[in-house]
Amino acid sequence: EVQLVESGGGLVKPGGSLRLSCAASGFTFSSYSMNWVRQAPGKGLEWVSSISSSSSYIYYADSVKGRFTISRDNAKNSLYLQMNSLRAEDTAVYYCAREGVVAAALDYWGQGTLVTVSS
Amino acid sequence: VIWMTQSPSLLSASTGDRVTISCRMSQGISSYLAWYQQKPGKAPELLIYAASTLQSGVPSRFSGSGSGTDFTLTISCLQSEDFATYYCQQYYSFPQTFGPGTKVDIK
Numbered sequence: 001e002v003q004l005v006e007s008g009g010g011l012v013k014p015g016g017s018l019r020l021s022c023a024a025s026g027f028t029f030s031s032y033s034m035n036w037v038r039q040a041p042g043k044g045l046e047w048v049s050s051i052s053s054s055s056s057y058i059y060y061a062d063s064v065k066g067r068f069t070i071s072r073d074n075a076k077n078s079l080y081l082q083m084n085s086l087r088a089e090d091t092a093v094y095y096c097a098r099e100g101v102v103a104a105a106l107d108y109w110g111q112g113t114l115v116t117v118s119s
Numbered sequence: 120v121i122w123m124t125q126s127p128s129l130l131s132a133s134t135g136d137r138v139t140i141s142c143r144m145s146q147g148i149s150s151y152l153a154w155y156q157q158k159p160g161k162a163p164e165l166l167i168y169a170a171s172t173l174q175s176g177v178p179s180r181f182s183g184s185g186s187g188t189d190f191t192l193t194i195s196c197l198q199s200e201d202f203a204t205y206y207c208q209q210y211y212s213f214p215q216t217f218g219p220g221t222k223v224d225i226k
Contacts, residue, residue, distance in 0.1 A: 035215075037163075045155075045163065045206055047215040059213040062120075095162055104210040105153035105168035112162055 002026040002108045004096050009113030016086050016117070022079040022096030022110055030054075030074035033099040035106060036081050038092035038115075046092070049081065050099070064090075086117045121145055121209050125218035131226040136197045140221045142207035144188040151211035154183055154192045157220075158203045166205075167192065197223070 008020040022034070036048040049070040050059045058070055069082040079096050093114050097106035122145040132138050142152065150170035155163040165174045167183040170190055180195045194201055202225055207218040 037217075044220045045157075045208075045217040047208075047217065050213065050215070061214045100165075100168065103153070103168040103172070104151070105165055105174075105208070106155075106163075107165050107168075107174065109162035109164070 002098070004098065004108060004110035006094065006096050006110045006113035009094065009115045011116045011118065012086055013119050014087060014117055017082070017084045018086065018115060020081040020083065020094055020096075020113060020115070022081075024077045024079065024096075024098070027098070027108075029072075029077040032101065033057075033104070034072060034079045035097045035099060036070060036079075037095045037097055037106070037109075038090075039095070039112075040089075040092040043092075048094070051079070083115070086115075088117050091115060091117045120214060121148065121212060121216055123207060123209060123216055123218040125205075125207060125221050128219065128221060130221055130223045132197050132223060133226045134197055134199055138194045138197055138223060140192045140205055140207075140223075142185075142190040142192070142218050144190075144209060147187045148209045148211035150186045151209055152183075152185070152190050153208045153210065154181075155206045155208065156201075156203045157206065163206065194223075 003025045005023045035050045051070045067085045071080045093112040095112045096110045098108040100107040152170045154167040157163040171183045204222045
């Protein structure tokens, strides 16, 4: 069974940093591209970042470029999101999601971890 | 950036109804479109990818159509468990983008 479990969320002050993790199991993690998607309270979904299976290709939303860094450790079956210079507008539930092989739609999602940026 | 609109933003319907949600792109994306369902407090779930391919395990009352700039999600016979918010997503190019969502609630 495919499982994605996020952790690392919490309350952080504006300008602070946080590192999210996503532990993957039930599939060959090293074969799949992975993504982070976020959802601000009461709002819609916003794609944040994507990383290819071997980390060769990395993409970011303009809203986080230069502040967030996506990475992965295939030996540990883990995906990460390092978030620096956090702003109030980064407050959201952050989901990790697997990209399908047949099509790049997001076929499995974690339960999400809440990041709150507030003083 | 490819911009997306969804209509309607809110759809009130009854169990058994046929409902249709539209998604329009600011530029053509071939068939690189997915539909997701999200229930309150839960992660989104993939319903359809490649505009019209049903994800494994998704009931056949869900269907998708369209290509280029105009896409449609249809629920042929609305069930109680279908009351949720639906999002379209383009994965034709980065940044990937989601539509603003359509909430389907009980009339």
